[in-house]
Amino acid sequence: MGEARDRAGGRDGPRAGQLAVAALRQTWSDPPGFMGMLEAIDHKTIARRFIIATLVFFLLGGLLALLMRVQLARPQAHVVGPEAYNQLFTMHGSTMMFLFAVPVMQAVAAYLVPLMVGARSIAFPRLNAFPYWIFVMGGAFLYLSFALGAGPNVGWFAYVPLSSSDYAPGKGADIWAQMITFTELASLLQAIVLITTILKMRAPGMRLDQMPLFVWATLVTQFMVLFAMPAVMIGSSSLILDRLVGTHFFNPAKGGDVLLWHHLFWFFGHPEVYLIFIPPLGFISSIVSTFSRRPLFGYRAMVLALIATAFLAFSLWVHHMFATNLPEIGKSFFTAASLAIAVPSAVQIFCWIATLWNGRLDLKSPLYFVLAFFVILVLGGLTGIMLGSVPLDLQVHDTYFVVAHLHYVLLGGGVFPLFGAFYFWFPKLSGRMLSEAAGKLHFWLFFVGFNLTFFPMHLLGLHGMQRRIWTYPAGLGWDGMNLAATAGAFLIALSVLVFIQNVVFSLRRGAVAGANPWGAGTLEWSMPSPPPPHNFDAIPVVHAADPLWSPPGQPAFVGGLATHAREVLATTAVEARPDSRPLFPSPTAWPFWSAVATTVLFVGSVFTPWAVVWASLPVAVALICWFWPKRREIARSVALEQRP
Template sequence: MSDNRSPSGYSASDASGSRPVDGPHAPESVRRALAQTWSDPPGFIGALKALNHKTIARRFIITTFVFFVLAGILSLVMRTQLARPDARLIGPNLYNELFTMHGTTMMFLFAVPVMQAVAAYLVPLMIGARSIAFPRMNAYAYWVFLFGGILLFGSLALNSAPAAGWFSYVPLAGPDYSPGKGSDIWAQMITFTELSGLLEAIVLITTIFKMRAPGMSLNRMPLFVWATLVTQFMVIFAMPSIMLCSTALILDRLVGTHFYNPAKGGDVLLWQHLFWFFGHPEVYLIFIPPLGFISSIIPTFARRPVFGYPAMVLALIGTAFLAFGLWVHHMFATNLPELGKSFFTAASLMIAIPSGLQIFCWIGTLWTGRLNLRTPLLFVLAFFFILVIGGMTGVMVASVPLDLQVHDTYFVVAHLHYVLIGGAVFPLFGAFFYWFPKFAGRMLSERLGRWQFWLFFIGFNVTFFPMHLLGLHGMPRRVWTYPSGMGWDGMNFAATIGAWTIAVSVLLFIVNVVLTLRRGEQAPADPWGAGTLEWSVPSPPPPHNFDAVPVVHGRDPLWEAGAQPRFVGGLAADAREVLVTSVLDAKPDHRPLFPSPSIWPFISAVATTVLFIWSIFTPWAVVYASLPVAVAMILWFWPKRASNAFAAAREQRP
């Protein structure tokens, strides 16, 4: 590590360890060498080999947004069907398929993956790393996710879509009531996406713990990095539950086991326990990363560091712990002991405490700051308004007597969307506007952004607020039509108008992105005057992220007054060499070599896809299709002579 005290405190060595190069940035020759080393190969085959975390993250973000749009189109069809009583736009079977596809796509193909995708792009930049940990695993996770999504929408195109709801309750999803392969496809799609999510969690946790820039101790990490870390630990503990219950479901359907058959000693409530043990933490898998978005956006536009940093971190951790104690509040309508329900009622009320603590810290930051009211901050302020409504209705349905009355009505649909769209999608759009300059090097149009915001805000409330009233007036959810004369006509029509307004807003966002990419304003490295490390590099960042790995002095490195820049020297320019640091204090530890681009993660994902799809039709696929998976992964990890030679030469370097 360089100890130079001057602003030109950069010390880097070339591949042979010869003379150091002074200056805050590497000279052009070293910068070109770094860019060439860390770039993805050109061409179509090169795209399949790509490992750069920014490339994979961009693919993840675009793919998840495509799924978001597809799910939105499905919801528009359903909402148009419900605009008037006794409508016949679509039939009940297709409605059930669209309802299942919409919820499954939003929950499994958009909400959690997009949060991991944004983190995969930003976290290495925020912590001063040149790459993400396990880059080949990161690429493999993307391909598995993509093929799982294609499987689900392929089933809709082939008239074999699942129709038992995104929660796939048994016995409805069992072999007796759901013939065909729809529920089997749903179960295997779950395995696809949850495998991808678990791999991304491992990648992100390792990156955060072991690849932070020197000086970035745990108590100096950006709050978005903390939110990502907490979320990924939740993924590791929650997702095996849904993988277990979906595997048991497909075994019941394909092999003839009886996990969920009471006549043979099974239990249908076992499904609900396993599903919601994942399903309620999933709400916070979706919700906690946007808290990190907000904790990045508010300090920047309030022009001051976030108020109550330790309390914010503890609130994130507390939310994660409490999230695993709430799953039974989805089961208050089942025949569970009343005393047990009371404990989950208490837990459902308690989880509002850490969320309220964070809101007070954000208000304290805004109250004492100098506000710059730009589009990202507008989405954050809307989050406050909408989340309060969603939180209040959440406290209401935490009461067992009220929940029994509204559980199967549109009141719960309204609550769910106020929490998930208000708590996740509004901050996500704010994050897109905030970090788009870093993603693409151009500034999104502020004027189009404000139009999109107001259309989205108005459309959202016009869509979902009437659903509270529909639920209180007795309209059940999961119905494809309803008779006239029930008093539901006007509110359903208003909700449909609001849904189309949301669609116009999303379309305006797409237009904004396309126009910006074509002729938008070029973005400087730090267009907002932010304080975290990702804004210290050009927009978009070079393939290697940092010409020199920085040394961190505080929580907002770019705002630290009087701190002289210091940088790490000695990393090779012609090999993928990274700095690994200690977990607690981020002290330099060692310099491993990262793998080069490879086609084998893609081929392994194809082999895994063949295994999963084949196993929908016969259990013997697990035996026969495991062989190509094993061969692909052996070749994936097979060492290369060039890497071994460089490693040997490096060991002899002074």
């Protein structure tokens, strides 16, 4: 691997460099037109679609929550009935947990990680497109069923035996179970793509201890996905087998065990909180470093804290089961783990505060959301420590105290940093700046509305309001707090409308963003906004954790990669030394058709187990066509291998 003298493509002068860049743009561009939309494999195109799809589900889940709050605003209201309320409750939780929170973090990572690590593409670009289609079709199937009156009503946790066919007749629970398996398959595939990209496609010189902290957060999260998702997929598959085939995994009368579902679900469910929480820690690190104008304090301590959080996250699931008949000595270990996981979180907060304390703060919208995160996460973390105590947990279990804690951790720990990330990276995605005034209005409406909605729920829980009741009698002292929570929910909805208006207006008339409007230090800010199809005109050589802030000198870039073929540079996992030059595949529609065939299999299996057999045939055909070697690509690969 040689090093080129300039970004344009080597030693042959500006004209040759311009021709090389034009060739790269043509080589890496997706085809135009409708079929080109189905064939697209550019990670930026797929990630933008993924982000939009998750935000649509976020809006749908928010509307369901708003309708629930309207029902609970006053005692003995009849806006919806108990069956409709159960469906709203189930759909809201399932949407936010399975169709928004984890997928949106993976979608943002799919856009940013290749840019941050200096790669021309994401690993396995066709496989990266397949989870997007799977995700969209699975979510659409769930909402179509809900619109047709067959939505699930068993809660987003689907506890057995209440989700068995005896207590939940109809197809709602079956649809829920298959949606879980469906969407978690997409998450698993996305995790494989992101892990490979991070470990094998970093720019030369970008050692593991020089990766941006968002890349570290993504790597840790995706390994967690590999361990957590199979548990809930096994559980949901076992549930639908109990319902449709007559197995008895969760039937105690036939040798099954109800608590098996709890263990399988919460072994996934509590790590999922950190699947939502850890990527925003990476957002915050990027935003804090940029807007304090200094490298992050305690880089290695931050990395170790991320890894420690991931390990401890898998030792907490039983604190969701303190009300079950488990041995008391066993519960004590999970109480200790619930307290211990606060330590790595505290380490990161102190490192961020130290960075801000010694920096030159630039108070823009992204930093507003980060500062709010500090306040809200501390409150949510304190209630989490309280719930880790068995005696208190038994008193407030399944009350609105738990609802308040959950939303303080997930909305406060996930959505506040996510909005900050949107304001921070929107110029890179769109080439336009969001309005700063609208951004601050959005922040204050969201911050006030959030606390007005969820803080009273702590008191409602302590006053005994159960979390899944559809109405309540007057005179219990709950009326005013529920009305305040509903008013706060409308403020949140108004803040989201301000955000949408800001995005739509800025896409049309926003100020044009340069390559690096914030003066950030990581590689994604070294290219035009939005980035070209090939990301980098020449692959950079990295010598620092913040390469754009490193001392000025002669820039170094990798030369020798083909411009008329999708050739990329693979590097070693630890030291990021050049390893090989694989040829990436061209765009194709077969990931889309494979997703269609897989959707037919999963949807059909809700109605008959034989669909698994017969629908496997089109799945096999689509996959064979997907992986069938093309003569043109073989010839191109051979020609590249024979280069001197």
